[in-house]
Amino acid sequence: MTLYICKHNISLESIPEKLTQDDAVILIEDGVYQALNTVNVLAKVYVLDEDVQARGIANKIPSTISSINYSGFVKLTEVHQRIITL
Secondary structure, X not given: OEEEEEOOOOOHHHXXXXXXXXXXXXXXXXXXXXXXXXXXXXXXXXEEHHHHXXXXXXXXXXXXXXXXXXXXHHHHHHHOOEEEEO
16 A cells, blocks of 8 residues: 655656555645546545645535545545555
């Protein structure tokens, strides 16, 4: 179970390992823009609500991507064995 934290607007296809259903990706900072272009991935994808709101794109986030707050972000870090920041 790996949590990928994407801080930059990079393609999810650039994640170095194959994503599995046990993995999660959280898009933060400028990484939230990737939610507008994301392809279907097996892993669960989240965006940090504060960053989405700050960039004015809340109404453009697909319903397949979950929006979470900082508390939810902390919970993700607690349940994943490995964390990789991109």
